[in-house]
Each structure stands twice: as structure tokens, then as C-alpha cells.
Amino acid sequence: MVKKIRFFRPILAGAEAKDRALTCAGAIAGITLVALGGILVEGPVDVEAWIFAPVGASAVLIFAVPASPLTQPWPVIGGLVFSAATGILVGGITGSGPIAAGLAVGLAIGVMSLTRTLHPPGGAAAITGALAATAGFSTEVFLSLIVVSFDAIAIVLLGWAFHRLVSGHSYPHVVAEVEPEVPSGPVRFGPGDVDAVLARMHETFDISRNDLEAILRAVEEEALHRELEAMEQTPASQI
Numbered sequence: 001m002v003k004k005i006r007f008f009r010p011i012l013a014g015a016e017a018k019d020r021a022l023t024c025a026g027a028i029a030g031i032t033l034v035a036l037g038g039i040l041v042e043g044p045v046d047v048e049a050w051i052f053a054p055v056g057a058s059a060v061l062i063f064a065v066p067a068s069p070l071t072q073p074w075p076v077i078g079g080l081v082f083s084a085a086t087g088i089l090v091g092g093i094t095g096s097g098p099i100a101a102g103l104a105v106g107l108a109i110g111v112m113s114l115t116r117t118l119h120p121p122g123g124a125a126a127i128t129g130a131l132a133a134t135a136g137f138s139t140e141v142f143l144s145l146i147v148v149s150f151d152a153i154a155i156v157l158l159g160w161a162f163h164r165l166v167s168g169h170s171y172p173h174v175v176a177e178v179e180p181e182v183p184s185g186p187v188r189f190g191p192g193d194v195d196a197v198l199a200r201m202h203e204t205f206d207i208s209r210n211d212l213e214a215i216l217r218a219v220e221e222e223a224l225h226r227e228l229e230a231m232e233q234t235p236a237s238q239i
Helices: 017-042 054-064 073-094 098-114 121-132 139-167 191-201 209-233
Strands: none
Touching: 017 054, 017 139, 054 073, 054 121, 054 139, 073 098, 073 121, 073 139, 098 121, 121 139, 191 209
């Protein structure tokens, strides 16, 4: 028997081939439109200056995993802008080198954590900002923050339009409400149980706490529904 090729098995729960195809199309359109926007603002010369590389990573998250807490509008915009600003500050003070890169990323994580804007591409934005400021503070360096802001806001708006008009996913993400369809069982978990288990596991997952509870609640309802159906189909003599 020929074994199935598993190279393309999705690592994200719920991912389907159709979603991935739409993600590719959305990212192509999104980044292209950001570039075209830069042309309109700056003109055809030096258009590459209006493409902030970390926005490409943001596009992956926005179009591929729109439900992630790290992908919502505030983390995307704030994470990129705050991290770039942190990198510029570090680079302007310390210059280039390994220490500047490390400080830029580490401090950017701290700033993003404090402002609730944790966004993975922010690390790349911090390094980019530090490298841009190695020659010291200048008007051009600070103007780069305008580019970062432009790209971040543009990719968020394009992601919102894409998911609203094409993919069918909610963006900004809205937690699905699960309505009970069957009577409650003898034991039901509560919000405190979810918090206790998360605290005991001592791990960080790329899913919001509310989404996790909604999934668990839906699984619980599905299991109860299945058990009731099995009981109804079981002859009375076997009960």
C-alpha cells in the first residue's frame, strides 16, 4: 500500500485547501495594493522605500490566521509602529551591531507587551528600525515611521476588506457564540475551570481564552448530543 504524502498536512486546526488558496490570492492583492499606494504617494521613483519588509510577515498572519490574537488590528498597527520606533531609538543611541539588534528586539517585546500589541513581525520591524538609525537620528529616519504607519494601516484595511468580501472570516475577529442544543449534563465546566487548567499548563497558545472556551463548550455540547442520540436508539431492555 502506498503511503499518503503528508508534506502538505496543515499545522493549524481548521485549515483547508480552499482557505490556503484564498490566503495566497489575498496576500498577493494586499501587498500589491500597498506597493501601488506607495507609488501614488511618492511617485514611481524609489517605490521600494514604501514597502516595509516586516509588513510581508504581517500579511501572512492577517490573511492566513485572522482569528489569532496576534493578528488583530491594534497589535498589527501598534506592534509594527512601536517596534520600529524602539529600534530607531536603540540604533540611534548604540549604532549598529549584535548588541543593537538584540536590544531592539528585546525592548520591542517589552513595549509590545505593555501596550497589548504583541505582534511577531514587530521583531523584524525593530531590527529594521535599528539598522535605519545606525547613522544617527535624521529626518529620513523619522520619516520611515510614516512609511511603517502607512503600510500597517493599509494592510489592516485590506485584510478587513478581503475577509469581509471574499473569505467569509470575521476580521477583526469576533468570538463565536455557542448556544446549548441539549440539556446540561451532570458535570459542566465553568470559566474558572478553563483559567485553572491554563494556569496549571503554564503554556502560551496562539488562541484567545474566549475562543478556547467557546470551542470546549461546543465540544461538550456535541458529546452530550451524541450520548443522548445513542440512548434514544438503545432498546429499553438493554438500558
